[in-house]
Amino acid sequence: MSRFDATENRINLTHQRFPDYPREPAMLVRLVKAISQHVHDTANLVLRQYGLNHTDYNVLMMLYGCQQEGMTVTQLRDAAAEKSANVTRVCNILYDRGWMARFADPQDRRRVLVSLTPEGEALVEQFLPSMSSLLNEYGSAFDAQETAMLEILLKRLLGVAEQIERNL
Amino acid sequence: MSRFDATENRINLTHQRFPDYPREPAMLVRLVKAISQHVHDTANLVLRQYGLNHTDYNVLMMLYGCQQEGMTVTQLRDAAAEKSANVTRVCNILYDRGWMARFADPQDRRRVLVSLTPEGEALVEQFLPSMSSLLNEYGSAFDAQETAMLEILLKRLLGVAEQIERNL
DNA sequence: ACCAAATAGTACACAAATGAACTATTTGGT
DNA sequence: ACCAAATAGTTCATTTGTGTACTATTTGGT
The missing domain is CATH 1.10.10.10 (Winged helix-like DNA-binding domain superfamily/Winged helix DNA-binding domain)
Structure with missing residues (x-):
């Protein structure tokens, strides 16, 4: 179970509460942010030895x-x-x-x-x-x-x- | 001409100098980072009024x-x-x-x-x-x-x- | 029942990032 | 030639993000 499911559920509910909130681009943007953060964190771990x-x-x-x-x-x-x-x-x-x-x-x-x-x-x-x-x-x-x-x-x-x- | 071209050129050259450096995932990761940064900066501008x-x-x-x-x-x-x-x-x-x-x-x-x-x-x-x-x-x-x-x-x-x- | 290990959230010192101001230099218009 | 506007890079104060330590609480094993 990915932690991203929590994010996705919140986005889906937001879209229901506020239908003009565009689910798809919101998802894309959140995915990009999450990936970027993970890469950053992992790279930091790998590079620490140097x-x-x-x-x-x-x-x-x-x-x-x-x-x-x-x-x-x-x-x-x-x-x-x-x-x-x-x-x-x-x-x-x-x-x-x-x-x-x-x-x-x-x-x-x-x-x-x-x-x-x-x-x-x-x-x-x-x-x-x-x-x-x-x-x-x-x-x-x-x-x-x-x-x-x-x-x-x-x-x-x-x-x-x-x-x-x-x-x- | 996107500023990303500069990034891409550096990645291509790095791949030539060090062939084990994987061009494709390096590109993906850089793209994700750049998009994330742009979204972040633009969102900050939009949200500042609030x-x-x-x-x-x-x-x-x-x-x-x-x-x-x-x-x-x-x-x-x-x-x-x-x-x-x-x-x-x-x-x-x-x-x-x-x-x-x-x-x-x-x-x-x-x-x-x-x-x-x-x-x-x-x-x-x-x-x-x-x-x-x-x-x-x-x-x-x-x-x-x-x-x-x-x-x-x-x-x-x-x-x-x-x-x-x-x-x- | 007992207790070590795990968890929850926060504080805090520090690291990383940034906006704005600045000085020096170059560019472009008249 | 002159000068205002733009550019280059840095400084600096401030904001934002983070690792670690901590206390309180819960969990899980015996």
Whole structure:
């Protein structure tokens, strides 16, 4: 019995009490929230042994997957889907631990470029097996076709969510 | 051009550098995170006029959709998918504002039962139109079949995520 | 009946996230 | 050329979220 049943029952009853409350999107949004929380919590458990948390990991992975010599903090903010102030906070931590390098962008003096240090690269490659295993477990929920379908549907939902936020 | 493209490019490159890093589930997990964040941010904007934030809303909705006279804090924790300490924190706020009632459970002296006050019910019904509109906008991304498919797939992913966490 | 283990909810210290303000720099319009 | 508006990144105060410890109560095994 999933804990989500409790959530679902509440949503169904809300829809009955207030018929304009749209059951389906409410469910989707709650499911997304619950999954995100679980992933976050589990990732935190896995990453603890490396002295990291999920947010650190997200930022590090975006740096690892960067093909230029460095990326701006704004690029990192977008890729990691974190607020600017939080990116700065996490970057400070990573920098203090020697995993991140910072240098001025010669093309725009407002900008700071950030990249992984060799120690940072080594750290990432240290935790990548564990995190890959975890991700594979999530992926095991679906076959290839379902995975592709889900990616398409989620991308669409994200597109709409981004649009809604822009229009506010 | 979605900001998610930046994320996707980093994931693709990471997969090239480290082929065991599973591109598909990494994408799914990142999409879920991004959507959750957008929903959270937008909900906060919408709810601000009522003096509420997204977490408050989530808790209130679980209370509104409760058919018994009250629910235990543990039930609320499960339904709202929040940590116990956070539920207590939010309940304190709602209680202080007169939106929530608290009383002892006659059947188990460890338990506290919580429910909406009439003012709390009125508050919920005040913001329900706005939040319903927002949810309908998210739902507009899909037709009925896609919605049903997405709900099924996300429920499965949540089931796996819950299982993984239990096994740790 | 007794007692260890489990449970319920809260307090509290701390971590993580965020909004707003800020300074420096760049851009775009006149 | 000038300047207002926009941008980049950081700081900082505050809010939000969480892990752990705690007390009281209940459960389950002997």
